[in-house]
Amino acid sequence: MANLKELSKNPERLSGGHRLCAGCGAGVVMRQTLMAAGADPVAVVCATGCVEVSTTIYPFSAWKVPFFHSAFENSAATASGVETAYKSLKKQGKINKDIKFIAFGGDGGTYDIGLQSLSGAMERGHNMLYVCYNNEAYMNTGIQRSGATPKGADTTTAPAGKKEQGKAQNEKDLTAIMVAHNIPYVAQSYLGNWNDYVTKVQKALAVDGPAFINILTPCRLGWAYKPEDTMALSRLGMETCFWPAFEVVNGVYKITVFPKEKKPITEFLKPQGRFKHLLKPENAGVIKEIQDYIDLKWEILKRRDELGKQGIPA
């Protein structure tokens, strides 16, 4: 468990004045990640996307730690290159410090175009934390559907129209794909619970080998809600079990935050413009499909959590 009093003493390593939107969840993810790392030396790699274009507009940079961006689909491969350079130079005695490596990518750069690069880096076992700030669409290019976009969401390339009701497919379960890589630490977290996320980052950075965290990161433009609701909305993702908070340590599952009562998915959908069309009476069937899918996945997760309590990998 992280301690807020202790965390507040950590240096601020993502400075204000960057150009992310008011209410953007991604900036919070970055800040909390660095805060979790404390004062330890870190090097950050980031995929092309909102975070990169908003925090590094030349000649300015919001990053007070080494920051590297080269392309969209290669955040993990890039981090593996930096980490390997570190390993080599450390062995040769050219570097003495212990440095942690953190790679960021949005869902487009992680679920879709960067999946191969991520899979390769995880399989090779580089000592790095990969954080997917998952806002469930290509937000930087203007809200196009991705493999992370949930069913029914209205995006500019899977729009709601007279015939179609937004994206027809469920999202890809990337967290499960990462678990299948048998890496030491995989987790899902959400905004609006700093303690859950910060604790997970600290655990991830402490493991020897690759770690992956998938964090539900509301995008006030793409999800179409009031900027002040970012935290509450991400929390609703957890409370409806649309986005459960759990971790998988060496294959053993644990639900880290149980909702007090499992809220219906409509609680999560209602405040968001991207799901507005689903609330029409004729789309009740789509909502049921979404609810059924969530219920099924939640039941499976609970079973894995039960096994986890006995220390059994699932």
Next chain:
Amino acid sequence: MIKTIYSKGKLAAKTGNEVMAEAMRQIEPDVVAAYPITPATEIVQIFSQFVADGKVKTEFVAVESEHSAMSATLAATAAGARAMTGTSSQGLCYMWEMLNIAAGLRLPVVLAEVNRAISAPINIHGDQSDTMGARDTGWIQIYSENSQEAYDNMIQAVRIAEAAKLPTLITTDGFIISHCMEVVELYPDEDVKKFVGQYKPDRYLLDVDRPVTLGSIELQDFYFEHRWQLAQAMRDSKKIISEVAEDFEKTFGRKYDFYEKYKLDDAEIAIVVIGSTAGTAKVAVDALREKGVKAGLLKIRVYRPFPAELIAKDLAKIKAFAVLDRADSCSGTFAPLYTDVVAALYAAGVSAPKAINYVYGLGGREISVAHLTQVYDTLSKIASGDAQASTNLEYINVRL
């Protein structure tokens, strides 16, 4: 009998791939990240054995694609390490995005490239379509006629790249050089290490006390200046390439220039060519010279930066020349090397020589002494006024 040139040199029978791997072993970079592809696979395969046997301190990353190979290699360089990779053909195509980024970020990555045809149709044999397709990515490109040159070029590449802050690729022709065993003079490890020196970057990511942001977004207000600096660095690299070659000659005894002039100074007709075909052309030139034909050869070694002014000077007094391209740009007009050569002449105010452009050898198609002699015969007729120079792109040894 072949003799060594360097006092401490030793002769060995090696393929092109073997000498490239050998040069990499001697350079001993901090990081190598690579992915297999025919005909370049052997380079990193041999090198990974050096790693497995503890012969080098290098960290080897067997990445899952060439895109990641270049991503990881350039990232390792940005982090402060000396890093290298190797590839060919489709692999270079897959790296294309990252080739531009390596140059744009001014990272001195060194790439051992084996020239191979590009798909489709898929073909594993030698032509230069792959690197010609990457000619405008901001990489220094140095081609080799044989394994000796490949070895010597690799050793020079490290210093050139790091001094110019430009990524540099060294090529051999697929199979023709990469898999052909030749006698090569190798230099002692310590002499090569002394020649290449240490990589000392000014700023690097792992220098955590001086954090740097690298790869930022630049808009209308800064992008252009940095792209100009990249182009200027390529222009400035000519001096660096010359200086490294001079030092190489002083150290190991072999002379290298932007291009080799073979019996060109008094020639009336000439072929301009890149790579292993130059060796074949030399045989044709020697035979023609015996018959009293003033034939010569200009073999490009450094293609990027293109030595335009020098070439214009050396071709100005030629009556007729042919530029042989082992790549077709499918531009509707001419192939890459010809376009560069005639632009060089025009810019220098030279218009007297007649010129023809030939495409040859795609997909490893045979190019023989007879083919090249025929080109010289055509040039002789053009030089004497008995024939006109073709204004079209011509092809050698293709069924039409």
